[in-house]
Amino acid sequence: MQSKQNNKDYIVGMYVRLSRDDERAGESLSIENQKAILSDYITxxxxxxxxxxxxxxxxxxxxxxxGVKRLLDDAKQGVINTILVKDMSCFGRNYIMVGQYLDYVFPTFGIRFVALSDNIDTENKDTPAMDMMPITNVFNEWWAATTSKKLRAVRIKNAKEGKNGMSHPPYGYTIGTDEKRTLQVNEETAPVVKRIFELRASGLTPRKIADILNVEKVLTPNDYRISTTGINGVRNPSHLWHTAVLRTLLSNQAYIGNLVQHKSTTISYKNHKWHRRPEEEWIIIENAHEAIISKELWDKVKEVEKAVGHGKHTQRGFMHPLSGLMFCADCGAKMRLGWNM
Incomplete structure (x- = not known):
């Protein structure tokens, strides 16, 4: 790359990025390698x-x-006047956003942008690399789209073959070291799972079950995970059992030995917002691992949840014992408490 030496002081923000997809390219793209290359160039x-x-x-x-948010904030505030990256793809693989910054934002704020490996330098505009920059941006996004499609196909194939793609196991299990990462029963927490199902099958509500577990100071799934792995999977945990956690646990087919995957996906390779797939699109492998509860207990819980109403509390916070349980013999509608004055 042709250097441009003048009396201007270049205050550089060095930006480095590595995605999980890029990691497969090896050490040449590693964070430390990028830092070393860019540091030598700055010197x-x-x-x-x-x-x-x-x-x-x-x-x-x-x-x-x-990282890129902090970089752009410093650039707009005038803290830095030069942005240096190893190549264009490190800065971004969204050609619309990258083009917006290079063509409008950076010129407005007087920011010099240098992509070392691509020979792109916005202060040396009359170069073949600068002429090819729009095509480079499009190619970088095409690479991201193609890679995303390939990885999604691999994940679906692995799921259909019964290979566990979970990042962490359900409460009550650990992940095995075999090729399929088969779930293994956790002898410490599996009894808690079984007890929860038994309590629910007996007719206790998730709220009542949560109260029992909290009184007995049983660690929540997140707290247990932190105590054993040091990894916190929940933001602002309450350290208490609550109904949402129990309802998720009681609906997890893993406890009857089924491996359920492909339940959610991102909207697109550019829009990373997650949404839940229809149940008919889930990939379910039955008897993929050892069950914690029997199919009979699972079915009993489902019967209880289908038959028993949750009831409603009065304005004073009291729930009548028969709330949600009584139905009209003529029309089948739920009966509710009323007062005749």
């Missing part, structure tokens, strides 16, 4: 490094990244 040019901005494990198709 060669006599520039001043202000800070290094890092996004590790985040896709370039989104600009909702902590």
């Amino acid at each position: 060669e040019q006599g520039w001043t490094l202000y800070d290094t901005y890092v996004d590790d494990g985040i896709s370039g198709t989104t600009f909702d990244r902590p």
Whole structure:
């Protein structure tokens, strides 16, 4: 790349990124390798490094990244006047967003942008690399779309073959070390799972079950996970059992030995918002691992949940014992308490 030496002081924001997809390309794209290459270039040019901005494990198709957000904020505030990346794809794989920054935002704020491996430098516009920049942007996004499609196909294939793709196991299990990462019963927590199902089958509501577990100071699934792995899977945990946790647990087919995957997906390779798939699209492998509860107990719980109403509390917070349980003998509608004055 042709260097442009003048009397201007270049205050550099070094940006490095590596997504899980990029990791397969090996050490050449690693965070540390990017830092080393860019640091040497800054030294060669006599520039001043202000800070290094890092996004590790985040896709370039989104600009909702902590590192790139901080980089852009500093650029707009005038803290830095030069952005240096190893290549265009490190900055982003969304050609519309990348084009918006390079063509409008950076020129407006007087920001120089340099993508070292692509020979792109916005202060040297009359170069073949700059002429090819729009095509480079489109190609980078095409690569992201193609990779996303391939990875999705691999995940579906693995799910149909009974390979466990969970990042962490359901409460009551651990992940095995075999090729399929088969779920293994956790002897410490599996009895809690079985007891929850038995209590629900006896007619106790999730709220009542939660009260019992909280009184007995049984660790919640998230607290147990933190105590054993150090990984916190929930933001702002209450450290208490509550109905939402129990309803999720009571609906998890893993406890009868079924491996259920492909339940949710992102909207697209660029829109990473998750949405739930219709149940008929789920991939279910029956008897994929050892069950914690019997199919009879599972069916009993489903019968209870289908037959028993939840009832309603009065304005004073009291629930009548028969609330949600009484039905009209003529029309079959639920009966409710009323007062005749």
